[in-house]
Amino acid sequence: MSEPKKPASPKEARHVERLRHGSRAQRDVNPKRAAPLRKAVRPPPVLGSIGQAAASDEPAVLLDRRAVERLDQGHLWIYRSDIAAPETVAGGEVVRLVDQRGWFVGKAFYGANSQIAVRLLTREEEPIDEPFFARRLAQAKALRDAAAPDPERKRAGRVVHGEADLLPGLIVDRYADCLVVQTLIEATDARRDLFARLLEDLYAPRAIVERNDVKVRAHEGLPQRKGLLRGELPGPVEFFEGEVRLQADLLEGQKTGAFLDQAENRIEAGRYARGRALDCFSYGGAFALHLARRAEQVIAVDLSEHAAALGRAAAARNGAGNIEFVVGNAFDFLHEQAAETKQYATIVLDPPAFAKNKASVPAALRGYKEINLRAFQLLEKGGTLITCSCSFHIDDATFERTVLSAASDARRSVQVIERRGAARDHPSLLGVPESRYLKCLVLRVL
Numbered sequence: 001m002s003e004p005k006k007p008a009s010p011k012e013a014r015h016v017e018r019l020r021h022g023s024r025a026q027r028d029v030n031p032k033r034a035a036p037l038r039k040a041v042r043p044p045p046v047l048g049s050i051g052q053a054a055a056s057d058e059p060a061v062l063l064d065r066r067a068v069e070r071l072d073q074g075h076l077w078i079y080r081s082d083i084a085a086p087e088t089v090a091g092g093e094v095v096r097l098v099d100q101r102g103w104f105v106g107k108a109f110y111g112a113n114s115q116i117a118v119r120l121l122t123r124e125e126e127p128i129d130e131p132f133f134a135r136r137l138a139q140a141k142a143l144r145d146a147a148a149p150d151p152e153r154k155r156a157g158r159v160v161h162g163e164a165d166l167l168p169g170l171i172v173d174r175y176a177d178c179l180v181v182q183t184l185i186e187a188t189d190a191r192r193d194l195f196a197r198l199l200e201d202l203y204a205p206r207a208i209v210e211r212n213d214v215k216v217r218a219h220e221g222l223p224q225r226k227g228l229l230r231g232e233l234p235g236p237v238e239f240f241e242g243e244v245r246l247q248a249d250l251l252e253g254q255k256t257g258a259f260l261d262q263a264e265n266r267i268e269a270g271r272y273a274r275g276r277a278l279d280c281f282s283y284g285g286a287f288a289l290h291l292a293r294r295a296e297q298v299i300a301v302d303l304s305e306h307a308a309a310l311g312r313a314a315a316a317r318n319g320a321g322n323i324e325f326v327v328g329n330a331f332d333f334l335h336e337q338a339a340e341t342k343q344y345a346t347i348v349l350d351p352p353a354f355a356k357n358k359a360s361v362p363a364a365l366r367g368y369k370e371i372n373l374r375a376f377q378l379l380e381k382g383g384t385l386i387t388c389s390c391s392f393h394i395d396d397a398t399f400e401r402t403v404l405s406a407a408s409d410a411r412r413s414v415q416v417i418e419r420r421g422a423a424r425d426h427p428s429l430l431g432v433p434e435s436r437y438l439k440c441l442v443l444r445v446l
């Protein structure tokens with residue numbers, strides 16, 4: 001664990017000192033300067049709450065004005081450069097957030113290693129204890145029970161979507177009667193057993209598996225780990241997505257076993273499918289299986305031999321004899337098919353995130369343009385393209401501009417039938433753009 005940051009200036013040092021002692025008398029460091037007019041209206045602080053930093057066990061973290069504004073605008077993350085924290089605060093602790101005048105702003109998870117030092121939990125003065133987390137998990141469950149009821153537990157879906165469910169750094173996916181958990185930050189990792197217990201109470205699952213073998217944990221100084229937390233290790237878990245029978249290997253599959261954010265888009269793609277269909281970047285063929293219900297013939301292309309094997313097994317389980325799994329580079333495959341002037345009625349493009357960071361955006365856009373251009377060249381008149389991007393660094397407008405540029409190079413006029421995103425069990429939080437990353441356009445070529 002790294003040392004907490006030393007105060008950068010004497011002024012900051014004074015603030016930290018003031019927080020440590022919880023002095024009420026010193027709360028106006030600079031009383032001559034009037035507080036700036038705030039754009040967003042927050043309820044005024046309650047007088048009685050000033051100075052509670054001293055009474056509370058939770059260490060107080062001082063936010064600068066930029067941090068307070070960011071929280072006012074709906075975000076939950078504050079960077080280390082915008083706070084002053086006491087030296088004694090440890091990674092994973094719950095902290096009280098106070099503004100420059102000492103007013104209570106909220107409570108948050110503190111991270112000692114990540115550049116994101118603070119993740120807001122609540123804007124209210126409330127205890128952060130077991131009942132608090134139980135309520136948050138129950139709220140998250142209530143959304144899923146209402147939006148996608150599954151009383152027989154035969155389907156899969158995300159039951160906790162981190163920040164967007166106001167549970168920063170916690171992901172929980174349900175596959176039929178099994179749960180997969182990711183604790184992505186110090187604070188949720190330290191409370192892993194608590195979450196497992198609360199999830200057990202709420203869902204009575206057959207097993208709870210952890211898939212903490214994800215790169216983002218490195219930013220938090222957390223090790224890679226996967227295994228069983230509760231129950232008995234399940235074999236591959238069967239579940240339904242619409243009418244399609246899928247299977248996920250919770251310990252070895254991609255992500256937590258499958259790409260659940262695309263579930264609704266796959267079901268929707270199935271409704272548009274007809275004629276000769278192509279599923280590029282197919283992984284276990286989940287799109288292909290939906291397409292195969294209406295299309296005459298489907299070709300599924302993925303770079304990975306393992307993905308193709310999963311796909312062939314899934315096709316057999318679904319009695320889908322009309323899918324051909326091709327192992328290969330989708331860029332080359334699309335290029336060759338276009339050179340041979342092949343025609344398709346339905347095409348799905350669901351590539352991995354081409355832009356993993358800001359620097360790779362230009363190259364990523366070239367990649368998106370190329371595959372979409374080929375798809376437009378391959379589509380017959382009236383054909384449907386379902387084209388996706390899960391790169392957070394490329395926003396909706398930029399993605400759409402890139403697709404338009406591909407259409408115009410292919411000299412095609414294109415209707416937008418649907419602008420879609422992640423499934424409704426992957427909500428995004430207003431003010432947290434990072435929680436909105438998946439774009440899915442349903443297009444018709446005229």
Ligand code: SAH
Nearest residue numbers: 259281282283286302303304329330350352
């Ligand atoms: N459509 C899938 C998820 C796709 S994930 C679903 O709905 O479940 C992206 C997939 O693209 C991975 O399986 C990966 O193996 C594959 N992939 C990555 N680069 C590729 C390339 N250049 N050509 C073909 N497949 C590729």
